[in-house]
Amino acid sequence: MFTGIVEATGIVEQITPKGTNVEFILSCPFTQELKIDQSLAHNGCCLTVVEITDDKYSVTAIQESLEKTNLGQWKEGTQVNLERCLKFDGRLDGHLVQGHVDQTGTVENIEDKDGSYQITIRHSEDGGFITVPQGSITVNGISLTVAESGEGEFKVAIIPYTWEFTNMKNLQSGDIVNLEFDIIGKYVTKLMTKNAIL
Template sequence: MFTGIVEEIAIVKNIVREQENIHLTVSCSFVHELKVDQSVLHNGICLTVVAIEDETFTVTAIKETIDVTTIGQWVIGQEINIERGMLANARLDGHIVQGHVDAVGRCVSIKDAAGSTYYGFEYDQKVKHTTISKGSITIDGTSLTVVNSGVNTFSVAIIPYTKEHTVFKHYTLGQFVNLEFDVIGKYVEKLLQIRTS
């Protein structure tokens, strides 16, 4: 389990395709603290460390992950948000994040405000999950609060610190992002479906 509080921005150092899998080699400041089999969140995608060498670690994404996330579009040199799993005795500063991407969204608006930046996103109408105003959403592994919620659209407001310390600083119109909807909301949706069917 994760919190959506990005630890740092890491860099993709190498990408190797093997059959239907992708092996990603990543560098970050805490490589020496990682262990093989440890889970790390990469732009919202939970991946297992399979190798550690020098100042880098490697993770593997399978076809299912590639099909439902943006990972297949990543390139060498790209910056990504990363976070290690939450410690059991730690504060939950963000919200409960599983690292299971529900959908790929697209950035449709970027507006500067007085001291913050508003980003608008849309996602496929086939996705059954919803957002609510003041609810939680995870975008590329970043825990955020929904400002405006519509049908398959929503927006968030980013303070300067978050923008500078996450990959939000690189977002442009049309940018594809990984979305994970609030897990509690997903359970509620499922229960309502069962009761009404």
């Protein structure tokens, strides 16, 4: 379980295909604090630390993760948003995030608002994944508030701190981002759909 509050960014150092899986070696500011078998969100996708060597660590992405996320587009040098799992002894600053990417979205537009940035993102109209104004959405592992919501798209406003501290500043129109929709919204949508069928 995560909160969508990015702790730091890491750098993809090496990519090695292993059958249908891919091993990623990354470096980050808190590598020395990691432990084998620890869950770590990478752009919102929960991956398990499998090896630690000096200032680098390894994770493995299986085929399902590669198909559902933007991990398959990573290259050596890619900057990745990182968050360690939630500790239940502090404040919940973002919202409840599972680290399970629902689908990817496409950046349609990035608008400089002279002090903040507004990003428009399109996504598949699945029916099970919706956004609502002032609701929560996770984009590349970042807990954000939906500013506007439409059919198959939404807008989020990015404050300067989030823009500078995460990999948001690297986004361009056409880029693919990982999306995790609000867990409560997903359950409500599922229940409403089930009741409508009954």
